[in-house]
Amino acid sequence: MGRDEFLRNLDAVKENVEGQLDDFLQQKIAEAARIAPGAEELVRILREFTLRGGKRLRAALVHYGYRCFCDRETETVCRVAMCLEFVQSFLLIHDDVIDEDDTRRGGWTVHRHYADLHRERYRRRDPNHFGESMAILCGDLALSLANEILGTLYLETKVRSALLNRMNRMIRLAIYGESLDVLSEVAEKVSEEEILLIGMLKTASYTVAGPLQMGAILGGAGSEDLERLSRYAIPLGNAFQVQDDILGLFGDAERLGKPVGSDIREGKRTFLILRALEKASSEQRDFLERMVGNRDVTEADVEAIRRLVVETGALDACRELSRRLVEEARKALEGCGWREEGVAFLEEAIGFMVERES
Amino acid sequence: MGRDEFLRNLDAVKENVEGQLDDFLQQKIAEAARIAPGAEELVRILREFTLRGGKRLRAALVHYGYRCFCDRETETVCRVAMCLEFVQSFLLIHDDVIDEDDTRRGGWTVHRHYADLHRERYRRRDPNHFGESMAILCGDLALSLANEILGTLYLETKVRSALLNRMNRMIRLAIYGESLDVLSEVAEKVSEEEILLIGMLKTASYTVAGPLQMGAILGGAGSEDLERLSRYAIPLGNAFQVQDDILGLFGDAERLGKPVGSDIREGKRTFLILRALEKASSEQRDFLERMVGNRDVTEADVEAIRRLVVETGALDACRELSRRLVEEARKALEGCGWREEGVAFLEEAIGFMVERES
Numbered sequence: 001m002g003r004d005e006f007l008r009n010l011d012a013v014k015e016n017v018e019g020q021l022d023d024f025l026q027q028k029i030a031e032a033a034r035i036a037p038g039a040e041e042l043v044r045i046l047r048e049f050t051l052r053g054g055k056r057l058r059a060a061l062v063h064y065g066y067r068c069f070c071d072r073e074t075e076t077v078c079r080v081a082m083c084l085e086f087v088q089s090f091l092l093i094h095d096d097v098i099d100e101d102d103t104r105r106g107g108w109t110v111h112r113h114y115a116d117l118h119r120e121r122y123r124r125r126d127p128n129h130f131g132e133s134m135a136i137l138c139g140d141l142a143l144s145l146a147n148e149i150l151g152t153l154y155l156e157t158k159v160r161s162a163l164l165n166r167m168n169r170m171i172r173l174a175i176y177g178e179s180l181d182v183l184s185e186v187a188e189k190v191s192e193e194e195i196l197l198i199g200m201l202k203t204a205s206y207t208v209a210g211p212l213q214m215g216a217i218l219g220g221a222g223s224e225d226l227e228r229l230s231r232y233a234i235p236l237g238n239a240f241q242v243q244d245d246i247l248g249l250f251g252d253a254e255r256l257g258k259p260v261g262s263d264i265r266e267g268k269r270t271f272l273i274l275r276a277l278e279k280a281s282s283e284q285r286d287f288l289e290r291m292v293g294n295r296d297v298t299e300a301d302v303e304a305i306r307r308l309v310v311e312t313g314a315l316d317a318c319r320e321l322s323r324r325l326v327e328e329a330r331k332a333l334e335g336c337g338w339r340e341e342g343v344a345f346l347e348e349a350i351g352f353m354v355e356r357e358s
Numbered sequence: 359m360g361r362d363e364f365l366r367n368l369d370a371v372k373e374n375v376e377g378q379l380d381d382f383l384q385q386k387i388a389e390a391a392r393i394a395p396g397a398e399e400l401v402r403i404l405r406e407f408t409l410r411g412g413k414r415l416r417a418a419l420v421h422y423g424y425r426c427f428c429d430r431e432t433e434t435v436c437r438v439a440m441c442l443e444f445v446q447s448f449l450l451i452h453d454d455v456i457d458e459d460d461t462r463r464g465g466w467t468v469h470r471h472y473a474d475l476h477r478e479r480y481r482r483r484d485p486n487h488f489g490e491s492m493a494i495l496c497g498d499l500a501l502s503l504a505n506e507i508l509g510t511l512y513l514e515t516k517v518r519s520a521l522l523n524r525m526n527r528m529i530r531l532a533i534y535g536e537s538l539d540v541l542s543e544v545a546e547k548v549s550e551e552e553i554l555l556i557g558m559l560k561t562a563s564y565t566v567a568g569p570l571q572m573g574a575i576l577g578g579a580g581s582e583d584l585e586r587l588s589r590y591a592i593p594l595g596n597a598f599q600v601q602d603d604i605l606g607l608f609g610d611a612e613r614l615g616k617p618v619g620s621d622i623r624e625g626k627r628t629f630l631i632l633r634a635l636e637k638a639s640s641e642q643r644d645f646l647e648r649m650v651g652n653r654d655v656t657e658a659d660v661e662a663i664r665r666l667v668v669e670t671g672a673l674d675a676c677r678e679l680s681r682r683l684v685e686e687a688r689k690a691l692e693g694c695g696w697r698e699e700g701v702a703f704l705e706e707a708i709g710f711m712v713e714r715e716s
Contacts, residue, residue: 032534036555038541039534094498098491122544124625124651130544133456136494137537140452143498144529147505151522157515164509171502176390176397179495183396186480186488197394267482293482 001344006352009345013063014056017081021050024082028145045110046138050089052105057353058084058211060345065215065229068342079149080218083167084211086146091174091206093139097132098182099266106257111135143171155218162217170210177201185267185293195271196238203244204237208353212346231332232346239325240353242318245270247357249306250315255358261302267293271321276314284308326350359702364710367703371421372414375439379408382440386503403468404496408447410463412615415711416442416569418703423573423587426700437507438576441525442569444504449532449564451497455490456540457624464615469493501529513576520575528568535559543625543651553629554596561602562595566711570704583696590690590704597683598711600676603628605715607664608673613716619660625651629679634672642666684712 001009025047032039059081066077095101096109103109108116115131122130150164180198184190212233213226221229247256248263249272263270269277269292277285291297291305309315329350333343359367383405390397417439424435453459454467461467466474473489480488508522538556542548570591571584579587605614606621607630621628627635627650635643649655649663667673687708691701 028530035531035534035559036538036552038538042534042537090498094494098494100487118544123546124544129458130540132490133540134537136452136456137533137540140448140497140501141530141533143501144526144533147509148523148526148530151505151509151526152519154515154519157512157518160515160518161510161512165506168502168506168509172499172506173393175495175499175502176393176400179400179492180394180396182488182491182495186476186482188481194394201393 001348003348003352006345006348009064010055010057010060013060013081016078017056017059017085018051020078021082021085022047024145024149025050042134042138042141045113046089046141049093049105049107049110049138050085050142052107053085053088053092054105056081056085057349058088058207061208061211061349062215062218064342064345064349065212065221066219066342067215067345068229068336068338069216069219069221069225071339071341076153076155077215077218079153080163080214081211083146083150084214086142086149087167087171087206090139090142090146091171091178093135093142095178097135097139098178099262101258101262101266103258106254109135110138159217163214166210166214166217170206173201174206177203177205181268184269190269190274192271192274195269195274199238199241199271200234203241204234207240208237209233225336225338228332228336232329235325235328235332236350236353239322239329239350242271242322242325243354243356245272246315246318249302249309251357257358261297261299261305264291264302264305265293265295265297272309272314272318275317276309276312279312279314279317280308284312322354326354359706361706361710364703364706367422368413368415368418368710371418371439374436375414375417375443376409378436379440379443380405382503382507383408400492400496400499403471404447404499407451407463407465407468407496408443408500410465411443411446411450412463414439414443415707416446416565419566419569419707420573420576422700422703422707423570423579424577424700425573425703426587426694426696427574427577427579427583429697429699434511434513435573435576437511438521438572439569441504441508442572444500444507445525445529445564448497448500448504449529449536451493451500453536455493455497456536457620459616459620459624461616464612467493468496517575521572524568524572524575528564531559532564535561535563539626542627548627548632550629550632553627553632557596557599557629558592561599562592565598566595567591583694586690586694590687593683593686593690594708594711597680597687597708600629600680600683601712601714603630604673604676607660607667609715615716619655619657619663622649622660622663623651623653623655630667630672630676633675634667634670637670637672637675638666642670680712684708 025043029040029043032043062081062084063077092104093110096104097111101109102112111131114134115127118127118130150167153160177198181202184194184198209230212229216225216229251260253260273292277288280288288308291301333346336343387398387401390401420439420442421435450462451468454462455469459467460470469489472492473485476485476488508525511518535556539560542552542556567588570587574584574587609618611618631650635646638646646666649659691704694701
């Protein structure tokens with residue numbers, strides 16, 4: 001499978017899952033409309049946020065995780081993929097409240113959207129707290145929809161139980177990862193190990209390993225297969241996170257759908273920043289420490305941080321780390337004996353996820 | 359079943375469900391401890407909050423909803439009851455963030471607890487935002503645990519599917535209710551119908567109807583039974599809410615585990631307050647409007663509001679509404695033909711829920 005075919009496959013999954021998400025959400029909108037306009041609006045805002053989103057990489061990983069083991073066409077794969085998209089909405093919506101981010105996926109975040117609605121319509125109480133409150137509820141709704149879909153699939157008891165177990169473990173790890181992230185931002189010191197652990201929990205587990213394994217469980221994979229998938233997925237997910245950190249500083253705001261340098265403003269000490277701190281002169285370190293977590297960082301500051309990250313060799317170190325991780329992921333696929341169609345997608349996914357620019 | 363036997367039964371359920379909650383949470387604490395101290399602390403705080411709580415009325419309703427239809431002893435009933443307790447923790451933790459409440463169940467709310475930890479330990483960033491962030495995640499964790507328990511029960515596919523559907527619909531309605539509540543606090547005007555709808559979604563559905571019906575589904579109830587249960591549960595839940603509003607103004611802070619008058623400070627326009635506004639003189643109305651949503655309401659103000667609520671006849675109107683609702687609930691049980699043990703509990707529950715003082 002070349003890059004073109006990979007992209008066509010990704011698009012096919014995207015179209016399918018988005019169509020189904022829309023159908024499902026229209027039903028929930030109709031149900032909420034019978035209750036009250038405020039409930040209907042909440043579901044509409046969740047719909048807009050969920051459909052606005054990205055590449056549907058998680059949905060594709062569910063699909064091809066399944067294809068590694070089974071070639072029978074079934075609607076169930078798409079239902080599981082829908083769950084993952086709702087889990088993604090849930091995590092992003094709450095994450096954005098926590099990080100106080102205004103933009104996501106090229107539009108307003110949910111809490112910002114509701115804060116703006118408040119300014120237009122209401123006068124009582126604080127628009128920002130109102131926005132946060134509604135976004136907490138919107139994220140909760142997304143999580144509950146994910147569980148409803150998965151819980152009501154007609155599947156063998158063992159398979160459904162394994163899927164729900166896997167999904168909720170993935171969610172739990174992502175919640176742990178996010179809470180360690182919040183803690184790391186208030187702590188005086190963070191180690192490289194902690195940063196890698198957070199990336200593993202927040203990203204590798206739920207961007208790659210969870211979706212792939214859920215597809216594989218559905219396709220009938222055994223425990224050895226799941227274990228091998230994890231040896232592929234975790235390093236790849238970590239490499240994806242490293243690329244995320246690089247793009248967060250060196251990427252293009254428009255392509256990313258969020259401002260460059262927001263990691264810095266939020267005080268996220270990424271692997272990239274940690275490595276730069278380690279290699280920096282004391283003057284450079286003072287500058288960088290002043291910048292991290294500073295909400296007033298300017299475009300010129302970001303440019304200076306970029307230079308510093310290049311000069312200290314931190315960027316090269318990240319790229320080297322990424323190369324090692326990719327190598328590890330590739331190795332895990334050797335001799336797996338899974339279905340060709342699935343494996344070809346997983347191989348191509350490596351380059352796509354690590355070389356991406358958005 | 360007299361009141362004493364009812365209370366003994368309630369206590370037996372409480373002891374059982376709390377023991378199981380503790381065992382389950384100890385396992386999750388051990389799992390989180392293998393990941394990181396911050397993750398372990400998050401689960402410990404959820405454990406402390408969940409075990410601290412109240413009467414376990416929802417757990418008992420699951421139990422006796424089941425007993426209306428089946429007398430076979432099974433561990434599953436208790437697992438379902440545990441789910442409901444986690445759903446309760448999830449809703450309360452997020453609700454407290456939204457309402458900016460400091461106390462709950464006679465202790466600190468989760469966000470307040472974390473804000474205090476921040477003040478002790480950290481210097482970076484804002485303690486309150488940190489507290490809210492961690493509480494959002496703690497609530498998310500509770501919801502994910504509820505779904506994990508329910509999703510991995512060994513049950514017939516049809517029964518499990520019906521349970522997961524019922525639980526997630528209940529959660530969805532509670533989320534809608536909470537969002538309408540948030541909207542009602544910022545809106546200029548709220549009608550009695552809206553207030554009753556919010557109470558129905560936030561309280562009646564998930565305090566009484568959801569737990570009872572989940573127990574009943576497990577016991578093999580048919581759709582007509584579920585429908586009759588709902589005719590019992592919705593008015594009873596509404597009467598419970600009316601009593602909540604009365605206690606919120608006239609109750610005892612210590613017994614309630616939260617300060618009296620917090621509804622007023624938060625700007626909640628309860629049925630009680632709405633009725634008082636309607637019957638008030640223009641001078642009284644101005645005073646009450648100034649008080650609702652005012653964070654600086656004093657103990658003397660609360661006392662004045664109490665007098666106003668009595669003088670306008672709003673308190674009597676609430677009691678009358680409660681009596682009608684209770685009547686409706688009682689009627690729904692007539693000629694139901696369910697098992698005696700279950701029905702006796704449901705009958706006794708009416709008085710308990712409506713006459714309670716905490």
